Amino acid sequence: MINIALLGAGRIGKMHAEIINAHPKARLQFVYDVNSNSSKQVSEENNSEVVSSAEEAINSEKVDALLIASATPTHTKFITMGAKAKKAIFCEKPIDLDIDKVNECMSNIKGIDTPLQIGFNRRFDNSHAKVQQARTNKEIGELEMIIISSRDPAPPGLDYLNAAGGFFRDTTIHDFDLSRFILGEDPIVQVSAFGDNLFDENVKKAEDFDTAMFILKSKKGVFIHINNSRRAVYGYDQRVEVFGSKGMVISNNQTPSSVESFTESSTSSKEPILNFFIERYVQAYKDQFNHFIECIVNNKKPSVTFEDGRNALIIANAAYESHKLKKTIDINYE
Amino acid sequence: MINIALLGAGRIGKMHAEIINAHPKARLQFVYDVNSNSSKQVSEENNSEVVSSAEEAINSEKVDALLIASATPTHTKFITMGAKAKKAIFCEKPIDLDIDKVNECMSNIKGIDTPLQIGFNRRFDNSHAKVQQARTNKEIGELEMIIISSRDPAPPGLDYLNAAGGFFRDTTIHDFDLSRFILGEDPIVQVSAFGDNLFDENVKKAEDFDTAMFILKSKKGVFIHINNSRRAVYGYDQRVEVFGSKGMVISNNQTPSSVESFTESSTSSKEPILNFFIERYVQAYKDQFNHFIECIVNNKKPSVTFEDGRNALIIANAAYESHKLKKTIDINYE
């Protein structure tokens, strides 16, 4: 049984707590949150203990692994502490919003050999993964284009916006990572980014974007298009398309059932697509955690690495530069 | 140029007049209708001449072919006259509602060798025809089941109902014929029919059915299910499914465009399917006429024969017997 300390008991932390205890080989040992009510509640609901500091959890002999779901600025600190304590580490994305902190963390944990996985859950989505396989197994021949439409159902509040680090680093980072996942060994080398505030007042106050489009290129010449919106009234719109010399594979949106309705006012209408990222990706969250546990048990390196987290951030930063300078930016990963 | 006399200038006659003149090798020569206003109007709109009797048109040397779209009870008389005048004949379905008249007509025209085609237009629908081909070319292996859902958008008025000869002979006859078309050489040998009046007052007054289901069997054992309704509020529902040892092919409903809508209240909603049989089958009506002209020009026997019209009626009659006796009826085509 892998005993796990959960750091951060907010919305996403709660979800992780349940996933941990539903796993036959994992157990939630400790919960820590800066807000002691949150940690108490999540701890009680999931048969575990509250600890009063992250350090206590990280350094406890009872703990085999950390699940870091705390506020983003705490991630690198907890990763470093966990790595030094030789714990296996699962850390939510992004590693940090500041590339300097990420680089510092990278050098701090250099040489420490413990499983470390970053929470790019979408890689574990069954349908997106099949799109990636269609490239790997050459079902579509040589990859030429990736097209990602990724739109949230509704904009977040001002508090979230002020803390999140901007649209490209908080939201598009998933799509940058998914593109990297599909590309495999072929790195993204160029980005052109376009963001705007078209409709949301809070987004305007936060000096952020609610709508964005991107074109990226890989070293081998693959074209990638991403489009994002903070408001798709019909639900959480998540589509990925790969196109190549021998065909195209699309990961379409999903409805909760296979029901289709025909009335005087609707033809072939389906159930609404899911509105909330946790519902849409619940199985992906479970499967990413399965992978983490499997890596611990079999002493394997997780497939989503610290470097993946760092590289996605570097692309996001280059995207901001592109937007500002109105030109295409060559990406430097060093 | 094939010169054609149109007998009957009602709703369906008008459609035929336009199809005739749009064909590069055909020309509407004469129009006859018991209602002289109708014949005058259709004639004027389509650059042709009115004649005052069917005989005049049928026996005119200017006429190569007849298109019979008059009231059903006149069909056998006009077929007989046309055959004796050596004209090519296209006759709308059904040949007649009375099998005795059909048999009499059959013996009257015996041995006369002129192209004679019955208007089972659905055989010429592109999608239904592909379903039939999937049987012929063994794409689905050995045929085991045919399933036809065929539902009108709205019930007709009482006058139509009183003249039409009943649901099975007027409406289901298309589905009996389509089943025969798919089966090819394998004859339908049994029918079990179930009709009821579930919702329409006029249908009740006419002592007819508004809803019906059928199970038929072919000599080789193929199962056929047909379901009919006089009211599908979402449009004219026309689906055909064939199932066999190697798979299934479905001819689905068609929408006028390839547009799909997503809003707060609809997901993947398509344009309404067409509501009117002439719109839905307009291309099939054209293609059936193309076939007729091609048979005249190349002196070939049309693929939809008098016998096809007769056999579909025999099945309809057996269906009424099945409904009445509440048992399965063996079909006798002699």
Add this chain to the structure above:
Amino acid sequence: MINIALLGAGRIGKMHAEIINAHPKARLQFVYDVNSNSSKQVSEENNSEVVSSAEEAINSEKVDALLIASATPTHTKFITMGAKAKKAIFCEKPIDLDIDKVNECMSNIKGIDTPLQIGFNRRFDNSHAKVQQARTNKEIGELEMIIISSRDPAPPGLDYLNAAGGFFRDTTIHDFDLSRFILGEDPIVQVSAFGDNLFDENVKKAEDFDTAMFILKSKKGVFIHINNSRRAVYGYDQRVEVFGSKGMVISNNQTPSSVESFTESSTSSKEPILNFFIERYVQAYKDQFNHFIECIVNNKKPSVTFEDGRNALIIANAAYESHKLKKTIDINYE
């Protein structure tokens, strides 16, 4: 915690064992099977104890509920014993193949008030349930037709066929029950059944059917069509359609992902539909067990009753009579 004794540790029993232990409020206490190897294996894999007789398990004070997944002929005996021991009972379908045994069981347990649920899992399928709701909430207006296409991917072996009680009682019974579920208070009063052996040698040896079609009618006049095959090469085909005065709702087949492929040889091709009933209905099996536990905890009567199991069998028996006599049979539930 509800402690459960599993009677029968075959293919379906194993699945139930896992579902029991994955439920937060249930625990597998005992496993019994006539084959002691099976009971040992399932017991070990699921942290429970083997018992050497069904009686021991049924009468143990440690046991709150029975899950009966043993051979069909043992069902009524175990139900009776369980009911007398005041245990909650979940019994796989069918109750028995012999209506006399079912009736005897019914009178034996009369007046004993313990939760008793029959395993018609398809009622708990999310999509089929929405079809039923479309009738209940009048989304489709007044129900006029139900159309069920239910086809297995491949025929079972001869041993299974010889024990299963015939196609109508083993397979179609699910579709009879699903029709009853959709109809609600409106009973099925007539059945016309058509079975044949079109392709399978084992089925022929077992004097059973591999293909069948049915038309049933409810008291209010609703038409029901069912078609069954033992071989759909494209997978386990499970579709349900309801049609009424205000529209149609269809529960379509489901693919494991939302991926669509376009190549030189395929257009809009989806992933194969699932091939195995346990995979297709895994969530329905879980949800039916959730319902059972909920009924125990809240002392409610399960929604799928002994009477439901009995009535479905009565319809199946009438269907055999219809097939034999080639006529429509009025159903007598007394």
Add this chain to the structure above:
Amino acid sequence: MINIALLGAGRIGKMHAEIINAHPKARLQFVYDVNSNSSKQVSEENNSEVVSSAEEAINSEKVDALLIASATPTHTKFITMGAKAKKAIFCEKPIDLDIDKVNECMSNIKGIDTPLQIGFNRRFDNSHAKVQQARTNKEIGELEMIIISSRDPAPPGLDYLNAAGGFFRDTTIHDFDLSRFILGEDPIVQVSAFGDNLFDENVKKAEDFDTAMFILKSKKGVFIHINNSRRAVYGYDQRVEVFGSKGMVISNNQTPSSVESFTESSTSSKEPILNFFIERYVQAYKDQFNHFIECIVNNKKPSVTFEDGRNALIIANAAYESHKLKKTIDINYE
């Protein structure tokens, strides 16, 4: 009857000749082509006369309108001559590849009031037009994004490539125009263009692109993404999506029938989408010609103007500049 002179009798000219004569109010009077064999053949097939020079046709009193389908460099000359002769003019796209010639033509025909329509046929596609209507009638609320995937089935030969004026001016120009059509009064003000040669040797020799992506912005802030390829092995891929504050409408690809196949190797497979632009847009070509005739008959200004042709070319030119300079270009329409 509108008498029409066809200038240019190549592949597209032939198609226009047939469309002209199939129109009830139009007649092909003259055919001119630099290749006298072509003009002779098209003339014979369509019951018209050959003329030995464009001038003769343009200035003939027998001619009411010109259909210009000749080589692109001749377009502006013929437009000018036709306008001065007061003929109605339909001219294939592009007006010219050289903006100076377009501007010169514009000033030459200034003040001449004769119907002049440019051949952006896609505006007349039923499904694309519904997408545009979804913006106009606010079905999708305020427009925020347009996404166009437009891919040819196979690359053209070297001769075509050398004459065509480059991917952006020959192919993407349709998508620039379609975007302008959807945007209505809101002009495109910025373009970022990315082209590459990923797979085709002829394209490389012609120093052209086989793959391209674009992001454009309108004055009101609407984001437009276009992606193009010269090779989609699954057919001529033509999709248009509009996204706004109240929803999304997509014009999907179209298959020639509504047939769906299920076999051991395919699930829900449809017929291949059409491979050839004339087949895909045949109805759009007819409807654009209907519009032209209607404008002549009713003395209306065609909806696709000379200015539309000029503006699309200006966007294409700016796209080349963007590609070259690797930056976003502000578009100047003066």
